[in-house]
Amino acid sequence: MDDRQVFGQPGVYTIRINGRLGPTARSAFPSMVSEHKGSETVLTGVLEDQSALFAVVAQIEALGLELLELREVGARPRLSPDPYEERNHP
């Protein structure tokens, strides 16, 4: 566990889900960008900390979706002074 996790700093995550998500299911993950890859959906986005991450996982569970993979692809570079600014993209 590196400092980033210890201090709960934001990280960029990709989440692979089985099946192509339609507009309703996608709207459950407003903070993440979703792409269809083959018969899977890949959600990518910045999650503020572990509790934001677990909220996404809980949402996947609640909708009966099948979680295939969850990966942190890197620390979010602290370029923007406002940590929330980048979360508003679709």
Add this chain to the structure above:
Amino acid sequence: MTGNGRNDLRATALAPTEARHRRQTGNGRVPSSAAALAGMTGLAVTAEGKQPVAQGLLRRADLLAKLDQALTRKVTIISAPPGSGKTSLLRTWSESAAEEVRAAFVSVQRDQTDAQQFWLAVREAIHQSTDKTPERQTPVPAFDGDAEVARIVSELAEQSGPVVLIIDDLHELHSDEALLGLERLLADMPSSNRAVLSTRRDPRLRLSRLRLAGEVAELRANDLRFSEQETRDVLAASSISLSDAGAGALHQRAEGWAAGIRLAALSLRGHHDPERFVAEFSGTDRAIGEYLMAEMLGGQPREVRSMLLRTSIVERLNGELADLLASRSGSEQMLLELEDANAFVMSLDPRRTWFRYHHLLADFLRLELRRTSAGEIPDLHRQASRWFADHGHVVEAVRHALAARDWPGAARLVADHSFGWVLDGEAGTISAVLQAFPEGASADHPDLALAHAANELNQGRLEEAAAQLALAESHVQDVPPRRRRRLTVAIASLRLGLARRSGQFTEVIEQVNLLDASIADESNELNGMDDELRGVALLNLGIVETWSGRLLDAERHLSAGAALAQTIGRPYLEVACRAHQGFPSKLVTVAAARARGLEAVALAERHGLDDRPILAPALGAVAAMDLWMGEFDEAERWLDRAWQIAEPHIDPATAVLLHVTAGMLHAGRGQHEAALGDFTAAAQAQSLLTGVHTLAPLIAGWLAATQARLGMTEKASQTLDEFSGNPDHKGATHNARAVICMAVGDPDAALDALRELEDDDIPVFTLVETHLLAGLAHLSLGDRNAAAAAAELALAAAEPDRLLFSFAMTESAELVDMIRRHETAHGALLADILDLLRDGAAPSTDAQRSTAAEELSPSELRVLRYLPTNLTRPEIARELYVSVNTVNTHIRNIYAKLGANDRSTAVQQARELRLLSSGSSRTTG
């Protein structure tokens, strides 16, 4: 999430009513489509035996057999994702269970954070499943989860047949306290009983001991998957004709996922081309849940779809609420039809008036509503909030007001109901609701700070409560005048509550006056205030008045509070008021005070509240009254009970009462060393109070007298000098002065000290003692006539209330023996006194006590056996199925009786007295 309606809808008992049905259809669990069909159309009669409920559930014979197999173990965990058919399995199982099996079904409410609500639902379900008439469960403040679990364990032990406790949606339980309790329940419940825990995730329970013993079985997602045959059964039951290949393709695509197959069946029913539907479904790589949900909703008429979407914001609904949210009529009929069609809608009560959506459906509906009509959502929440508030479901009302971001509305709701919640002990609920407000909201809404304060106070966090109260006070002027008066009264009431818990009486005198005036003034706004606030105000006022000796005012307020509590159905409040009325005053005799104490105890027992600390003053009062009347053994039993329930969070004023009473008991028995300890403890507890406890003069007097009797005369004088501040109740200190003089061999000085008193000045309790001490002084001066006259005066003063105690405490045997030779007008009383002096006090002294330990009670002996082990007190409590408080009490008694100060000395003493076989490490049983 329920308000005042509480658990009525959530605990559903499913009695073995299907047994009849089962016998008619052969022996039930033969895997056949006929049996499956019977299950699909079978009617389940509810526990109350009223309305039949169409279930439309598939009987999955193989799976039922698996569950039966699992139930040979004590605990079964069903852990699988949503839509796997967990609840359906449990329902069909309960309905077809053997007749002697009683299933108690508990559905954990969404996001349950309140341990008390959870346990009340569990207990209610158990009662409903057994023949026992369901007891009305009364939520109370200061809920004791440990005691509740112990109660459930003992109730299960009393059942003739085994109970299967089914807890569905366990993943919704977010209370560590409740989860810990559940661990204990699983470990401790009698072995004939079973528990089934159904959850989306593996539960956070430590079950290693049960696992090692082979007592845990699991059913997981794979076990719950539909077989291809079962998929065909579902289709057949819905009268869907599909080719073999089509059914196979559907099964494969849905991967046996129960919800997928049910959703597909719903869409297929009445579909003009089922084969094409299956082909499209199999061909798509959309996520199946979302795809099928969209198909299913798409197949519903537009008004049904709209009703479903707009009502998805509430956790539960009835026809009226659904009509309101959907702006239409006839919603109830739609809901009934959806449930009958097995379309992820389920009724919550036997009469089918309340419904909820399957969580999977609800989550999709909410997303869809947000996606398509986000603008309407706040208004829907506002309407729901108003409806719930109007119907008394306040917690739900607050949650919806918060969801609508209507902070002032939500704050007002919280303010108007926080006293009721506190009395219901919905601590977890209040905390959760309060946390939902944005940070800093308390500063804008003093009402919120007040609710925080009430909650903190109730949980015994006095400093936090004081801080929140100060915050509320600093914003009183910002509140509109209309509400300001109520806020002021609420603050005053909480100040008194805080004062009585922390013992700071002097600081709150102006609050007492303010409240007293407000309550006396019939015309003012207080009458328009919620009864809970008035009740709590009267209680707090009465308690502070009791302990500060204003007994007549206290009497007025506590009686009014108790009457109000009875009217509004708040037994806890009623018990709390009555528990403080067992004290004698100018209007209340000792016998009457004792009767009142007993009434409070009986009332508490009727409501199952007799283990609450608030009852301790009543128990202590009964003990004290027994002591005055010379019933020492009886008094000891009451006092033991008082300590058991009062600890460990005893408030200082109650502690003073119990220590004094213990001191009286020991002093009356001539055990002055022990009495010294008690009176010292009483004085210490009194020093925690900033005001003067009504018993303070007695404590100082008796402490000094006891010191003097033990030969510590200098120390005794010092004790009295330190207590010079209080001019009231001079009698007690004069008596003590006399005892000191006698102890140093100066009876003349003793008589001088007593002569300063006028009879009218002093309470009768003290007066009897005064006369006796004077008599003893005369006796030691050889003036037998004067001694006899003083003794006669003591008898006369003692007669009306039968106050025997002072005769024992002052060791007046010689004096009383002398009076027998004279004529007395108090023959019967004298006989009682002689009995008491002969049997009670005289023979037993400290010296004898230290050589031969008092007999240990059977329960103390049971605890004693664990002392040589390395088990901690909580572990001992667990072994014996009692609370830690009880163990603490027993251990304290054991130490006292064995004259030990710690565990190892106690063990050593016990071995010497052959109470333990030497070297025995642990005896169970």
